[in-house]
Amino acid sequence: MDYMAACKLLGSYGIRAQRSRYARDSEDAVRFSAGNRIVIKAMSQKALHKSRSGLVALNVSGEGEIRKRFTMLEKRAAKYRPFKILVQDMVPFSEKNVEIIVGGNEDSQFGKMILLGLGGIYVEAFRDFSLRACPITRHDAESMIDDLRAKDVIAKDKAAREMVTGLLLKVSRMLSGDNGIKELDLNPIILHDGTYSPVDVRVLR
Amino acid sequence: MMEPKSVAVVGASDNPKKIGHIILQNFIDMGYSGKLYPVNVNSTGHISGLKSYRKVSEIGNSVDFVVIAVPAEAVPSVLDDCGTARAKSVLVVSSGFSEIGNTTLQGQLARKAGKYGFALLGPNCLGVMNMRSRINTMFLPLYKLDTPKLGGVSFASQSGAIGSTVMDMVANEGFGIAKFISYGNAADLDEVDILDYLSKDEDTKVVIFYLEGVKRGREFLEAAKRVTKRKPVVVIKGGMTAAGAGAVHSHTASLSGSYEAYKAIFKQSGIIQAESLDDLLGFAKVFESEEPPKGSSVAVITNGGGAGVLAADAIYNNGLVIPQLSKSTAKALRKEMPPIVNIRLPLDIAGDADDRRFEAALNAIGSDPAVDMLMVISLFQTPGADSSVAAALINYKSESRKPLVVVSPGGSYTLEHRRMMESSDVPVYASPETAARALAALYRYSKTKGSARKNEWQ
Structure with missing residues (x-):
């Protein structure tokens, strides 16, 4: 499913995605x-x-730099045609940022399943994740957090715990909805400054 | 099927090698008190000394339960006959159906069960055992496996071989069985029906399950949620194959294979998953005799220092904690214990500890409000421990409300005392690790029960 369409779908379930859009050319990226x-x-x-x-080119700023990196990505992407170039607000780097994955897929036996785990590059390395069948209850969402070895990293305080719980409940509602979603990857979602930012979204129908 | 007033055995025979013969003989040997009808197409009037029939519909009286042990191809026509006879329930022990790819024949079984409105168990299974009504359809000669005593644990198994093996093991574990159900290919009655039945069954206090897969995933989840509100369910899952690596499109799909999905469903529904047959039995044992604890703290009393250290490690490794004794408990212990005993948990009451010292330690520690569960390590190799210690533990257990397990590793002298305690409903384990895992399972279940009320839909 197209990236921007996927973000719109997330929005309709009250899940915010990082501000993004496709850029026609490098000038467009500079304007964004x-x-x-x-x-x-x-x-x-x-x-x-x-x-x-x-x-992916991270943390790009300044007109010259944006133009240069834009052109470089276009060249690298040539072998993956057709492609589009997406520009997105950068989540400010901080050592306190935590990356998580929230996903969903369809199990042949139990139907829609929802997943929470330590995200980004750690997904495959640590395989620290928990899984439940949708729809989940608040209790299920909280137990998904508690099942993780990284629970204190992800839910470092009450507010973070509440935010992740709320996000899981929304994603569960989306996965249970009548929208033809077969697989979903929000990976990574960056937890930072008291909020969450899904910076990559993949929806399969 | 579990409490039939009349049973017909189709395929009954005087030939001792035939499965139908063994089943009929087991009914007779177990002392089944209802009406028993041998059925065989070639019957000449009597089988195993009982009047026999050529068809179920020839019996004339209503039949509650028909056990079918004839070759697979002959089963559909026997089912038609059961329909004519208005049989209430049917068990097909015969193999040769979907397990060898013969799904068409198995489909016929399910359709006929629906058409005639009887419940059908099997095919390809050992059937049922009800210790109370003396029903046993297992076609294994009774001398080959021990029969468990009557108790509160019910066991359902997809696999017949695991089923009979576990029953044999249970008979030597010192806890009792209420119902045994081997359901094989589940053409009609499946995991969901069995969970629903065992949930309502008053003789069943604990459910243990050997599972390879379920037929109706969502219904299984809902049924499991219902039953775990009432009683503990322990599952061992066979077939841990991960999802194939090919054709995976997302991180989520690559992580959440079929086995992971099962694990998730067990957690979500409050089912306790055992990782081994040893744990399956170890958990069943603690659930049968102990009530869920109030919290996660375990006090260890031991007559050997090293075993106490191992126990402390096992307790923490399983997410449980060792509490601090209250001042009044410590004071009481100081008065009762000899000077060589250090007053702290794990409490090492030393190798010369006799029944009186065990008793004094238990009385003081057991009444401490900081203590939720007790693990008593009684090494019978020590100079102080003998039958009077086992008797003291039995005595204390009969009065104590808090969950208590005993750990006694060892050889024949120890085994004798283990049996003695287990026959008095004291759960005994061969190692601190298995005991700690059992207590952790008990604690986990206490949380499931506690959260059942909170777990409403959002």
Whole structure:
């Protein structure tokens, strides 16, 4: 499913995604940036791991730098045609940021399942995740957090715990909804400054 | 099926090698008191000394339960005959259905059960055992496996071989069985029906389950949630294959394979998953005799220092804690214990501890409000421990409300005392690790029960 359409779908269930849009050209990317730090990504169905394929430029700012990185990504993405270039607000780097994954898929036996885990590059390395069948209750959502070895990292205080619980309940509602979703990856979602920012969204129908 | 007033055995025979013969003979040997009808198409009037029939519909009287032990191809026509005879329930022990790819034949079984409105168990299974009504359809000669005593644990098994093996093991574990159900290919009655039945069954205090897969995933989840509100369910899951690595589109799909989904469903429904047959039995044992604890603290009393250290490690490794004794408990212990005993948990009451010292330690520690559960390590190799210690533990257990387990590793002298205690409903374990895992399971279940009320839909 198209990235922007997926973000819109998330929005209809009250799940916010990081501000993004497709850029026609490097000038368009500069306009989107409006002086702020941005992320530039080449989006293609043929590249599952964007960062591993070198299709992501993080923390880009300044007109010259944006133009340069934009052109470079276009070149690298050439072998994954067709592609689009997405620009996105950069979540400010901080050592306190935590990356999580929230996902969903369809189990042949139990139907829609929802997943929570330590996200980003740690997903495959630590395999620290918990799973439940949808729809989940508040108790289920909280026990999903408690099942993780990284529970104190993800829910470091009451507010963070409440935020992740709320997010899980919304995603469960979305997965249980009549919208044809088969698989969902919100990975990573960056927890920072008391909020959450899904910076990559993948929806399969 | 579990409390039939009349039973017909189709395929009954005087030939001792036939399964139908063994089943009929087991009914006779177990002392089944209802009406028993041998049925065989070639019957000449009597089988095993009982009047026999060629068809179920020839019996004339109503039949509550028909056990079918004939070759697979002959089963559909026997089912038609059961329909004509208005039988209430049917068990097909025969194999040769979906387990060898013969799904068409198995489909016929399910359709006929629906058409005639009887419940059908099997095919490809050992059937049922009800210790109270003396029903046993297991076609294994009774001398080959021990029969468990009557008790509160019911066991359901997809696999017949695991079923009979576990029953044999249970008979030597010192706890009792209420119902045994081996359901095989589940053409009609499946996991969901069995959970619902055992949930309502008053003889069943604990459910243990050997499961390879379920037929109706969502219904299973709902049924499991219902039953775990009433009684503990322990499952061992066979077939831990991960999802194939190919054709995976997302991180979520690559993580959440079929086995992970089962694990999630067990957690979500409050089912306790055992990782081994040893744990399955160890958990069943503690659930049968102990009530859920109020909290996660375990006091260890031991007559050997090293075993106490191992126990403390096992307790923490399983997410439980060792509490601080209150001042009044410590004071009481100081008065009762010899000077060599250090007053702290794990309480090492030393190798010369006799029944009186065990008793004094138990009385003081057991009444401490900071203590939720008790683990008593009684090493019978020590100079002080003998039958009087076992008797003291039995005595204390009969009065104590708090969950208590005993750990006694060892050889034949120890085994004798283990049996002695287990026959008096004291759960005994061969190692601190298995005991700690059992207590952790008991604690986990106390949380499931506690949260059942809170777990309303949002």
